[in-house]
Amino acid sequence: MGLMDNMKAKLGPARDKVSDLARQHGDKVQHGLDKAAKAVDERTKHKYSDRIQAGTGKAKEAMDRLAHKEGPGPARTTGDPTPPTRPEGPPPAS
Numbered sequence: 366m367g368l369m370d371n372m373k374a375k376l377g378p379a380r381d382k383v384s385d386l387a388r389q390h391g392d393k394v395q396h397g398l399d400k401a402a403k404a405v406d407e408r409t410k411h412k413y414s415d416r417i418q419a420g421t422g423k424a425k426e427a428m429d430r431l432a433h434k435e436g437p438g439p440a441r442t443t444g445d446p447t448p449p450t451r452p453e454g455p456p457p458a459s
Contacts, residue, residue: 387432398424 387394402421406414 384431384433387428391428391432394428395425398428 398421402417406417409417
């Protein structure tokens, strides 16, 4: 058995535990992320709002992946349940 196989075998139970905790407490963690983002945004006088929002969205996506809430395909950062639409056909020529 190689080094990577040994590591995967030892980290498997830990990954499952983290996944279970993310499922159980994901709403609390996401609430904490929102609260922290709001505090940081206010302390920086909204100078970095776009970066804070982007970072918060990525952290929430990571939580969803840990909790296995996400299905196949790209992750969505909005609360909109409808999938993103793609324009049909090539873009108009200019």
